[in-house]
Amino acid sequence: MCDMKSAFDAASGKKTPWNPSRTATARVTNPLPVPTTCPNCGAAVGLVNNEEIYGMPYGDWPWAYRCADLACNSYVGLHPFTSIPLGTLADAPTREARKKAKSAFNPLWQSRRMSRKEAYAWLAKAMGIKSVGDCHIGWFDIAMCERVMKVVNARNKK
Ligand SMILES: [Zn+2]
Numbered sequence: 001m002c003d004m005k006s007a008f009d010a011a012s013g014k015k016t017p018w019n020p021s022r023t024a025t026a027r028v029t030n031p032l033p034v035p036t037t038c039p040n041c042g043a044a045v046g047l048v049n050n051e052e053i054y055g056m057p058y059g060d061w062p063w064a065y066r067c068a069d070l071a072c073n074s075y076v077g078l079h080p081f082t083s084i085p086l087g088t089l090a091d092a093p094t095r096e097a098r099k100k101a102k103s104a105f106n107p108l109w110q111s112r113r114m115s116r117k118e119a120y121a122w123l124a125k126a127m128g129i130k131s132v133g134d135c136h137i138g139w140f141d142i143a144m145c146e147r148v149m150k151v152v153n154a155r156n157k158k
Pocket residue numbers: 038039040041042043067068069072073074
């Protein structure tokens with residue numbers, strides 16, 4: 001990343017991925033490293049304003065890591081006010097699968113039948129993931145997302 005830009009952001013006090021919030025960064029448990037190559041095609045990854053993806057800035061923290069090969073169409077957002085990726089770079093089918101997995105899973109805790117923490121502990125166990133810290137839908141591939149839907153649906157039928 002460009003040092004001039006980082007120095008400018010720090011001097012102006014403006015929060016950007018080059019001048020992230022220390023407290024927000026400290027709050028992210030199990031941060032993934034900043035991606036440098038695309039896991040889907042091997043091309044370089046760049047940090048972009050998500051305006052380049054959506055046509056207008058989207059959200060409070062409008063940044064994304066994006067694959068330089070636009071045909072690959074892989075990207076991922078960042079934890080707000082940090083430079084930490086929310087997950088691994090996802091292509092369109094993976095983004096769709098993660099969206100579906102989240103809509104299946106989130107009602108478990110949004111309904112307040114259990115806390116968010118309890119819901120993730122349950123999901124990790126159901127998925128056979130040893131550490132709940134490794135259980136993030138943003139890290140999952142399509143097959144794992146399909147398993148999320150399967151275990152949540154099975155639970156809902158009980
Ligand atoms: Zn790619």
